[in-house]
Amino acid sequence: MDRIKETQKLVAELYDEYVTSLKITPKQIDFKDVKSIEKVFESIYIGNSKATLNHTPYPQKLSSKLREAFADLLLLMDGVDLNHAKEKAENAAASKAG
Template structure:
């Protein structure tokens, strides 16, 4: 399964878990505009709960925000996980070269 499909499935799964609690709109299509609106709605929900000192599914909200951010980056053709993995490999090679000299 491609990285985009995995990220999309994660967003849909987390969305369905939180849909009732947060009164989220149905997620029929995935677009940049729809994801940005969903992200704003989640931030407003969390802010309102924090100000009113209400309990909510904080860990799932954070996971959903992260999944949406990841999907937005993938829509822009940027795979953050791949970039981080390649960055770490590049820095390890530089450290190895530095220890030889």
């Protein structure tokens, strides 16, 4: 599935940018292991929550994009492609209107 590879690449790029912006040691992501992906995803979520509570600087937009990419990847690995479902729904709506 090409979307999985594309999303993995996006996650890796955004994660590198995230790690660089926060100057933290990156956790290894094993893209073949859902638990590994979930663990890094959870650490990002927790870091964001802590920064919000402590009012410390945090790359909010980058974190949001990264969490979205992680969620997309996990859904794709479960066989759910929201982009495909959205396109399908839009096409169905367009054919009903036309």
